[in-house]
Amino acid sequence: MVPLSWYLIFAAALFSIGLFGVLSRRNAVAILLGIELMLNSVNINLAAFWRYGDDVSVMAGQVFAIIVFAVAAAEVAVGLALVISVYRRRNTVIADNIDMMKW
Amino acid sequence: MTGEQITFLAVALFTLGSGFMVVTSGNLVHAALWLVSTLFGVAVTYAVLDASFLAVVQVVVYIGAIAILFIFAVMLTRKDMRDQGPQMNKNWWFGAALAVLTFVGLFFLLQGWSGMSTTATALPSGFDAVAGLGDALTSPAGYVLPFEVASVLLVAALVGAVYVAFNRK
Numbered sequence: 001m002v003p004l005s006w007y008l009i010f011a012a013a014l015f016s017i018g019l020f021g022v023l024s025r026r027n028a029v030a031i032l033l034g035i036e037l038m039l040n041s042v043n044i045n046l047a048a049f050w051r052y053g054d055d056v057s058v059m060a061g062q063v064f065a066i067i068v069f070a071v072a073a074a075e076v077a078v079g080l081a082l083v084i085s086v087y088r089r090r091n092t093v094i095a096d097n098i099d100m101m102k103w
Numbered sequence: 104m105t106g107e108q109i110t111f112l113a114v115a116l117f118t119l120g121s122g123f124m125v126v127t128s129g130n131l132v133h134a135a136l137w138l139v140s141t142l143f144g145v146a147v148t149y150a151v152l153d154a155s156f157l158a159v160v161q162v163v164v165y166i167g168a169i170a171i172l173f174i175f176a177v178m179l180t181r182k183d184m185r186d187q188g189p190q191m192n193k194n195w196w197f198g199a200a201l202a203v204l205t206f207v208g209l210f211f212l213l214q215g216w217s218g219m220s221t222t223a224t225a226l227p228s229g230f231d232a233v234a235g236l237g238d239a240l241t242s243p244a245g246y247v248l249p250f251e252v253a254s255v256l257l258v259a260a261l262v263g264a265v266y267v268a269f270n271r272k
Contacts, residue, residue, distance in 0.1 A: 001105070001107065001222040001223060002108055002151075002222075002223075003105055003219070003220045003221065003222055004218065004219060004220070004221045004222070004223075005213060005219040005220060006108075006111060006112075007114070007148075008209075008213050008219070009151075009209075009210060009213065010115045010118075010119070010148075012205075012206055012209040012210060012213070013119055013206055014118065014119060014122055014141075015205070015206075015209075015269055016144040016202040016203065016205050016209075017122040017123055017126055017202065018118065018122070018126070019166045019198070019201065019202045020126055020199055020201075020202035020206055020267060021125065021126030021164065021257035022133075022198075023127070023194075023197070023198030023201060023202070024191045024192060024194070024195035024198035024199065025126065025191065025192070026189070026190060026191065026192045027131060027190065028122075029131060029173065029176050029177055030131060030134060030190070031182065033125055033126070033134055033135065033138055033173065034125075034126055035130075036130065036138065036165075036173075037122050037125060037126070037138075037141065040119045040141070040142065040145045040165075043145070043157070043187035044145060044148055044149075047148075047149055047152045047154045047157055048152060049154075050153050050154065051132070051152045051153055051154065051223050052221050052222075052223050056224075056226060056227070056232070057227075057230070057235055057247075059136065059235050059236050059238075059239035059240075059245070060239075060241075062154055062156070062157060062232070062236050063236070063239050063245075063246045063249070065154075065157055065229040066157075066160070066236075066240070066250075066253075067177060067250075067253050069160060069161075069164055069247055070253040070254075070256060070257055071253070071256065072165075072169065073164060073168065073169060073257065073259030073260070074256050074257055074259075075260075076172060076173070077168050077172065077260050077261065077263075077264040078260050078263050078264050078267065080173070080175075080264075080268075081263070081265075081268035082171055082267055083176060083180065084176060084180065085267050085268055087179070087180045089175070092116070093180045096192060097175075103149075
């Protein structure tokens with residue numbers, strides 16, 4: 001049987017990879033890709049805690065993962081709409097160049 | 104090493120390798136396709152965890168909708184896709200250091216936790232995870248309110264995305 005620690009360390013590694021993508025990429029679409037990786041690693045943790053909990057008939061972990069799916073879909077739809085809108089007006093998707101609200 | 108452990112390790116290595124390619128690949132279409140393979144790895148992880156409904160939803164929603172949405176967005180912003188400059192910003196080493204620090208910090212934090220080596224108990228006979236999840240999502244004693252709030256959030260996001268991306272001539 002796989003111990004719980006393997007899942008948690010796997011999710012931590014995936015989260016760190018996503019964090020690196022969010023902090024380092026210049027393209028706004030690539031930053032959103034990194035956010036997706038981070039959300040997925042959180043979902044692995046939720047499913048693992050549901051399976052390894054004392055009582056599998058308590059569904060809180062899976063329900064929380066479903067809510068995260070919905071929030072991720074909403075986030076990516078609005079985020080990509082913003083990127084496309086900015087691209088139409090400013091002709092760029094480089095996050096450093098989108099600085100009109102920067103003081 | 105049991106077969107289950109070997110399966111888990113293979114899937115985890117595949118997923119982490121694909122995830123690394125997502126954040127380092129220069130061509131964004133390739134990055135989006137690597138995201139698809141990462142999401143498949145995560146779906147297999149759900150299947151290994153006996154969360155069959157999550158595995159199916161992962162394939163349908165994430166790969167079928169979100170990854171395709173990413174590919175569309177990359178194509179609609181095509182001019183910058185073959186951006187001549189570097190794909191990383193000039194502080195990428197700071198991001199890499201922070202990511203490594205996060206992983207090492209989480210690793211040592213988890214080492215000190217007593218529940219780390221827990222192994223899963225066998226599922227009770229006759230237990231149906233999908234039926235249990237359906238009951239939990241629709242019964243007033245369960246999570247029907249967060250479920251409805253999620254649907255309202257999706258409608259709001261749909262309307263908002265159409266409004267923001269609408270091309271006013």
